[in-house]
Amino acid sequence: MTTESATTQGSSEAKFGETLLSVKGLRMYFPVTSGLFVQRKVADVRAVDGISFDVKKGETLGLVGESGCGKSTTGRAILQLHRPTEGTVNFDGTELTELKGAGLRRFRRRMQMIFQDPFSSLNPRMSVAQIISEPLAIHGLYKGAERRERLDYILNAVGLNPTYARRYPHEFSGGQRQRIGIGRALAVEPDFIVCDEPVSALDVSIQAQVINLLEDLQEQFDLTYLFIAHDLSVVKHISDRIAVMYLGHIVELAEAEELYLNPVHAYTRALLSAIPIPDPIVEQTRDRIILEGDVPSPLNPPKGCVFRTRCTKKDQCKCSDTVPVLEEIEPGHWVANCQCCMTK
């Protein structure tokens, strides 16, 4: 995927404002070391291998893919929780990969994260008030009595009773804990939130509550989301545009409805057909594409098209030589241009 690709994404421009986040050629490799006394690098885990996309102000970009495809690493690399190996992350006109120390911390206020596991992402020894106030203290916002007011405001906004402020995480259910995590992210008035599988640990009826809350907050506070999840039905529900990732690459990027109605890449089609629809009558007639095998190891990804090893046309496939790049086949609809994967 070239660095030029996916810089403009057509039709979504009308609905949303200017570009808030621009990721170009992002690579995140983790070294694998070996040796008893001297740790020598023997290989790289290519978690994210050259991806580019833009996120507009006020929009939700969904990032889907299976475990190990690099979705979470992408989110963390954008927030500079991992320093990218290569590539640029431009947030509202500032290049984040060049920032450090206090300069980076100032931007961290504007970019927050909501984590997957509401049980391990809250400190069990801190009360709700302490959890939500800590980011305010770090960034020196809302001092004194104002902080108390801010706390009540945030708790109300995420649908928790302000009298719960003195309680500890173990006193809450999973859904309520996730609300605390959302409150913590929201407290510092961010512009951009990376939601890393925020509902996958929750039960169905609680999942719906949290999804609705995220949508309400987006409207109320003018938030921009990068929504990472493996459940395509949830991602499709909440996202304006969706990027499908496979083994560190984006294979397809389009508006949510377009991606569902007109999927082009073989992996996207398989992923969509693998998700059963909760309707027995629809399911009776639905065709399924069952992919063979497992996702290859990112330690040693296939050369050329990364989907090659699971492609149904792999016998005639000649795509081992060229690395596919994202190509705009229709305004706003980008596909990795592997010839095999693009034909049905």
Next chain:
Amino acid sequence: MARLLEVEDLQTYFFTDEGTVRAVDGVSWGIEAGETLALVGESGCGKSVTAMSILRLIPNPPGRIVGGSITFDGLDLLNVSDAEMRAIRGNRIAMIFQEPMTSLNPVLTIGQQIREAIELHLGMNEDEATQKAIELLELVGIPEAEQRIQDYPHQFSGGMRQRVMIAMALSCDPKLLIADEPTTALDVTIQAQILEIMANLCSELGTAVLVITHNLGVVARYADRVNVMYAGQIVEMGTAVDIFKNPQHAYTRGLMASVPRLDDTEHTRLATIEGQPPLLIQEINGCAFRPRCTKVSGCHCSTTKENNPKLVEVEPGHWVADCPCCMTAD
């Protein structure tokens, strides 16, 4: 003709220091030979405890089956000896667990683990059992089965391990297979592979399947009939089409409406069920769904134990807990 498995008024309680947890509180249902029944509900509603009760795997203490009966193929499972129960487990009733990572023994090869049940239940010698193990692995789609039976579980991926679990479960040609969240830990494309293999093999062998899941999509695709559980009780039972197309209980309706569907064309707000499921440590009097019912203010349901809703048949084969509030649409 009697059904393959008949569960009658089953009550499984856990006696803890904090009090008695009524994990399963009086459920009655059955499975016909060869059919697929799904047990649906949120975490803590008693799905897994029901399955464990059938196999008598409830840890005692603190758990105990305090009432009811379970009849399998004419045999009263709650009154057979431990030795008889051991001869049934893994033989005529098999189970697949949720976690393919932890339910295989890491220090035994795959071959040894599959052979164990075959040698024990079918009385084969080692060579015959090895041959059978290889056949089974080929059946569930593991390439180079002959070499791979010498591998250890850590050399298999999650999806492959779950295939091994299916091979083990089906090794003795069981009449009933209990699959407790068989694919929750797996990725979607792998999930599709595994469910397809399981469904195909079971329909070939005529095995009845009790599948426990919270994924309504999986239920819609694979189940013939569905039991919806809430707070240790069944609130609705019926065919998959009844439950999805004509849900009668407020909880079932709420559950159906709260899942985003891939084929939704317009963006609509998800319906939610406000509040949390009740704590089972408190005795539930009256309708268990009462605190979350949208009509709670106008609800005249009785709150005494004697008037707990009972299942009534609203159309042939479609049973609903007869709480008048929950049964009326909004």
